[in-house]
Amino acid sequence: MNYLAHAFLSFRQPEILVGNMTSDFIKGKSKFSFPEKIQQGIALHRAIDQFTDDHKVNARAKTIFKPAVGLYAGAFLDVAYDHFLANDRLVFADDNLPAFSQWVYGTLENRLEDCPARFRDIFPYMKQYDWLTNYSSREGIEKSMAGLVRRAKYLQDHGPVFELFNREYETLEACYQRFFPELLLFVNNYFKKHLLPPQPGI
Template identity: 35%
Template sequence: MNFLAHLYLSKNNPNIMIGNFIADHIKGNNYEGFSKEIQQGIFLHRAIDTYTDAHALVRKSKRRLHKRYGHYGGVIIDIFYDYFLAKNWAKYSEIPFDVFTDAVNKMFSEASDGLPIKSQEFIQYMIAYNLLFNYQFEDGIEKVLNGMNQRTKGKSKMNLAIEDLKELNKEFEEDFMLFFEDLRNFSDQKLKEIKKTL
């Protein structure tokens, strides 16, 4: 899953949100210098990614994509699913979406020091472009896909994936809605388990 889903699944706990957010920039056991709750967020992130990659509905969504994306298909589906989460936010949260994204931006601007350099750089970018809030719009997703394609120097062709989203919007959304119920249940249970062991 992409950033918005990881943050949502952190149950509004700031430290777990931070851990969940920085997890991709923490290799192996380099989490040991962080607080217990940030470590819990890192472990939750890893569990969510493993569960998501193996899920039949996510694999179904990947198969819907054009073959040109190769191994970048999983990244594209992560971004698509964040779009559908943002678009359907009121179904999953009582906190208005703009209030949630503003709070996240404020929290990360204050917590940025002490986080991995790559996380700090992304936080600056995320806040400058109000990235999370713009996930709810097709043109916001198009900008993200264009940016990802530039990062891969054009190899991923991810800029073209907006065409897939427009063509099969309904099908991707159905996949997401079914999958996200499974993921929410899994994540809730996994977080309880992690809290018992850490």
């Protein structure tokens, strides 16, 4: 799950952030039990995921990870992209990723009663270990990949996929550089069509 991308693409709108960050824990019609703005965040999350899955650059990028993780390649690509986003100085200039991360944690903590139970279970670990900021380091990405392996069926060892991440680092970064500006444009247009105008900056 690319938490950092979904957090950033919520454009600092708290209810949108809640829905966008927790959508993977909300199944089917249960989304209608949440407040309207959170439902909009859930819908945004799913639109982002669909755009990401359909993008031709990502179809090629996934082939890098497939030898190690098969059908889970998309999930590991999400983690890799959060690393490149965390280090993107056009997005997080002047080393403001830590401040943005703390804003996200504080916003979510103030609205935990609106979050699904499974997300509430993991949130203390997200905050304590500062997942969002730690995506910026390769050590943090290795830990994220290890966590994915622990939660995935049929995967035993994160070593091979992390080795591929390091070996193909420049290729993956180039894929991110081609993809993310198009994703950002897509989300800006989505906001104009479906939501309130996005707030400038982060």
